[in-house]
Amino acid sequence: xxYTVRKFDAVIVGAGGAGLRAAIQLSEAGYKTAVLTKVFPTxxxxxxxxxxxxxxxxxSEDDHWHWHMYDTVKGSDWxxxxxxxxxxxxxxxxxxxxLEHYGxxxxxxxxxxxxxxxxGGHMSNFGEKPVRRSCAAADRTGHAMxxxxxxxxVKVNTQFFVEWQALDLVRDAxxxxxxxxxxxxxxGEVVVFHAKATIFATGGAGRIFYSxxxxxxxxxxxxxxxxxxxxxxxxxxxxxxxPTGVAGAGVLITEGVRGEGGILRNSAGERFMERYAxxxxxxxxxxxxxxxxxxxxxxxxxxxxxxxxxxxxxxHLPPETIMKRLPGIHEIGIQFAGVDCLKEPLPVVPxxxxxxxxxxxxxxxxVVVPKDGAPAVPVPGFYAAxxxxxxxxxxxxxxxxxxxxxxxxxxxSAGETAVGDLKGNAKAHKPLPQEAIDKTLARLGRLDSQxxxxxxxxxRLEMQRAMQKHAGVFxxxxxxxxxxxxxxxxxxxxxxxxxxxxxxxxxxxxxxxLELDNxxxxxxxxxxxxxxxxxxRGAHVRDDAPDxxxxxxxxxxxxxxxxxxxxxxxxxxxxxPVHMQPLSVDPIELKKRAY
Amino acid sequence: MEEDRKARINRLKWHxxxxxxxxxxxxxxxxxxxxxxxxxxxxxxxEQLLELEDHELWALVSGREATDDPxxxxxxxxxxxxxxxxxx
Ligand SMILES: Cc1cc2nc3c(=O)[nH]c(=O)nc-3n(C[C@H](O)[C@H](O)[C@H](O)COP(=O)(O)OP(=O)(O)OC[C@H]3O[C@@H](n4cnc5c(N)ncnc54)[C@H](O)[C@@H]3O)c2cc1C
Numbered sequence: 001x002x003y004t005v006r007k008f009d010a011v012i013v014g015a016g017g018a019g020l021r022a023a024i025q026l027s028e029a030g031y032k033t034a035v036l037t038k039v040f041p042t043x044x045x046x047x048x049x050x051x052x053x054x055x056x057x058x059x060s061e062d063d064h065w066h067w068h069m070y071d072t073v074k075g076s077d078w079x080x081x082x083x084x085x086x087x088x089x090x091x092x093x094x095x096x097x098x099l100e101h102y103g104x105x106x107x108x109x110x111x112x113x114x115x116x117x118x119x120g121g122h123m124s125n126f127g128e129k130p131v132r133r134s135c136a137a138a139d140r141t142g143h144a145m146x147x148x149x150x151x152x153x154v155k156v157n158t159q160f161f162v163e164w165q166a167l168d169l170v171r172d173a174x175x176x177x178x179x180x181x182x183x184x185x186x187x188g189e190v191v192v193f194h195a196k197a198t199i200f201a202t203g204g205a206g207r208i209f210y211s212x213x214x215x216x217x218x219x220x221x222x223x224x225x226x227x228x229x230x231x232x233x234x235x236x237x238x239x240x241x242x243p244t245g246v247a248g249a250g251v252l253i254t255e256g257v258r259g260e261g262g263i264l265r266n267s268a269g270e271r272f273m274e275r276y277a278x279x280x281x282x283x284x285x286x287x288x289x290x291x292x293x294x295x296x297x298x299x300x301x302x303x304x305x306x307x308x309x310x311x312x313x314x315x316h317l318p319p320e321t322i323m324k325r326l327p328g329i330h331e332i333g334i335q336f337a338g339v340d341c342l343k344e345p346l347p348v349v350p351x352x353x354x355x356x357x358x359x360x361x362x363x364x365x366x367v368v369v370p371k372d373g374a375p376a377v378p379v380p381g382f383y384a385a386x387x388x389x390x391x392x393x394x395x396x397x398x399x400x401x402x403x404x405x406x407x408x409x410x411x412x413s414a415g416e417t418a419v420g421d422l423k424g425n426a427k428a429h430k431p432l433p434q435e436a437i438d439k440t441l442a443r444l445g446r447l448d449s450q451x452x453x454x455x456x457x458x459x460r461l462e463m464q465r466a467m468q469k470h471a472g473v474f475x476x477x478x479x480x481x482x483x484x485x486x487x488x489x490x491x492x493x494x495x496x497x498x499x500x501x502x503x504x505x506x507x508x509x510x511x512x513x514l515e516l517d518n519x520x521x522x523x524x525x526x527x528x529x530x531x532x533x534x535x536x537r538g539a540h541v542r543d544d545a546p547d548x549x550x551x552x553x554x555x556x557x558x559x560x561x562x563x564x565x566x567x568x569x570x571x572x573x574x575x576x577p578v579h580m581q582p583l584s585v586d587p588i589e590l591k592k593r594a595y
Numbered sequence: 596m597e598e599d600r601k602a603r604i605n606r607l608k609w610h611x612x613x614x615x616x617x618x619x620x621x622x623x624x625x626x627x628x629x630x631x632x633x634x635x636x637x638x639x640x641x642e643q644l645l646e647l648e649d650h651e652l653w654a655l656v657s658g659r660e661a662t663d664d665p666x667x668x669x670x671x672x673x674x675x676x677x678x679x680x681x682x683x
Contacts (some may be wrong), residue, residue: 045614
């Protein structure tokens with residue numbers, strides 16, 4: 001198979017929020033930057049973000065980055081790295097204001113300042129009461145954000161490769177990253193993008209689960225590519241289940257609905273969150289709400305003929321508020337639940353939504369791995385940001401609106417760090433290692449010649465069902481252990497998938513087979529890491545983790561206050577310490593998480 | 596000829612990969628139901644719709660907004676007909 005080589009200073013894989021933000025930094029600095037994306041940039045999944053982006057601007061009431069930091073550490077169930085969290089919360093105002101300057105049409109207060117609304121887990125004065133911290137552009141925050149940043153990129157001459165699928169990371173024998181191999185979907189042509197800086201911003205892998213709020217494109221390609229190149233994946237057992245996915249469809253009902261006053265009710269019509277989180281109630285952290293809902297359902301207080309969902313009630317809100325602040329919700333109710341939410345409550349269930357783990361990075365956006373006894377050594381030439389990366393600011397559980405913030409802050413810092421490294425490295429490109437390229441060609445060749453293999457569609461479904469059953473909202477010892485062997489069995493089928501269509505032009509069968517190669521790495525990492533972590537923390541909740549004074553709610557700080565690292569090679573786990581020391585303030589001390 | 600059609604359909608299918616799960620779900624069902632009998636006119640209408648931004652397209656499919664182009668309207672009706680709400 002033939003391939004060609006193209007040279008750039010930097011190649012960025014992904015044109016969602018994180019990729020676009022990083023690209024601005026590099027192109028503005030004058031570096032020749034290629035951005036590869038499977039879909040047109042403004043069709044990246046960031047478009048789906050409705051709720052907003054967190055920043056302690058304090059436009060409606062007092063707020064402070066230190067309170068935001070406290071909420072984020074607590075939300076993370078103390079697994080987040082406190083240096084990265086301080087960095088993110090302190091940078092929030094700057095990146096939001098920059099975005100405003102790029103032309104982002106934020107909702108405004110009468111006085112012209114950015115309108116802010118409350119969101120789950122965001123509180124004032126170190127956890128006292130909900131605070132208005134989320135900045136939004138109606139229900140199109142993500143979309144408006146991508147547009148503003150795309151326009152900015154066009155202005156600064158970023159070169160886009162739209163409908164290109166990156167296939168593998170190119171890493172040489174010294175471990176340096178030198179770019180990626182990629183396929184032009186339109187022609188099937190393979191190209192090596194040879195670069196001095198490679199940034200991954202490929203988004204999440206929510207499609208490993210059967211029931212997910214994520215669009216089909218979220219297949220964790222960056223994670224699969226990193227894992228195949230020997231980079232470990234961090235904290236993959238932590239998946240956020242959004243409390244309010246439409247029952248049966250998965251489509252997300254934004255938390256903004258509860259921010260505006262929506263209430264969760266069980267079959268008796270009770271506002272059950274009052275029992276689980278007396279202060280924050282329906283606006284408690286996502287994992288707390290998801291678990292409360294699951295408990296209500298498990299204890300027989302679910303609604304509907306199978307008692308398998310609860311209700312989200314906004315019928316008491318003025319219709320004008322709903323239509324003005326939450327316009328999309330009305331149609332979603334009608335289309336996916338057959339319910340007019342102005343008159344009737346919506347059926348909702350916790351649904352897989354966000355991956356807290358990912359490619360290990362530091363707050364400078366560098367990919368870091370254990371080396372020679374040190375836990376986090378940068379991989380030369382490799383950076384990552386956004387949902388595919390683990391900085392780690394979300395730890396065991398992410399707060400809503402902190403992800404858009406994450407991609408702005410760390411997209412920018414990854415770009416900035418890459419610019420710094422490029423400045424210090426005026427040398428020519430390092431030579432390309434042939435073996436790395438051959439691996440991609442072998443993978444493509446295998447797909448073209450495979451006979452009697454499994455169908456991609458069926459194998460993916462099998463994987464998704466296994467993940468849902470064995471690694472869902474609540475996790476059980478036996479199911480996890482079975483899940484590990486099950487997922488390896490499925491991985492065997494993935495290695496031998498067969499496609500009937502061998503055509504070159506937009507061969508969706510080939511594209512999906514290659515995506516499945518990535519999904520399965522994420523699924524294995526998740527299952528294996530979850531099985532090994534014998535405590536409950538944040539979104540990872542096991543029935544066999546005892547609630548004792550030393551391990552409140554099953555959280556075992558003595559043994560498990562550490563990040564997991566899963567290696568594909570040998571299916572091996574390693575661990576590294578959590579950064580408990582912030583950059584400038586005192587550490588936020590461990591305590592039991594209650595809302 | 597057959598090869599050409601396959602390439603065109605494959606391209607359209609990829610362009611149905613959207614940022615919103617709402618649309619993915621609708622298109623998934625659409626292809627299951629209509630792949631074999633999508634004619635040239637249908638292809639053209641679909642292509643035009645797929646040029647839209649996700650939120651605009653969803654506004655049409657969900658009925659929040661309407662188009663006065665009868666060709667597009669016909670395609671939107673097909674998309675509405677396969678929408679998962681039909682299950683309720
Ligand atoms: C329904 C929904 C609502 C949400 N609402 C909010 C919210 O209100 N606030 C908030 O903070 N967070 C929210 N989130 C989370 C947040 O939207 C995501 O975490 C975030 O948008 C991810 O951005 P990203 O830039 O990392 O990746 P994405 O936006 O997913 O972009 C990934 C990019 O990578 C490209 N790509 C992937 N693989 C390849 C490959 N192999 N080759 C080439 N290109 C590739 C894609 O084409 C795309 O351009 C929401 C999530 C969902 C699902």
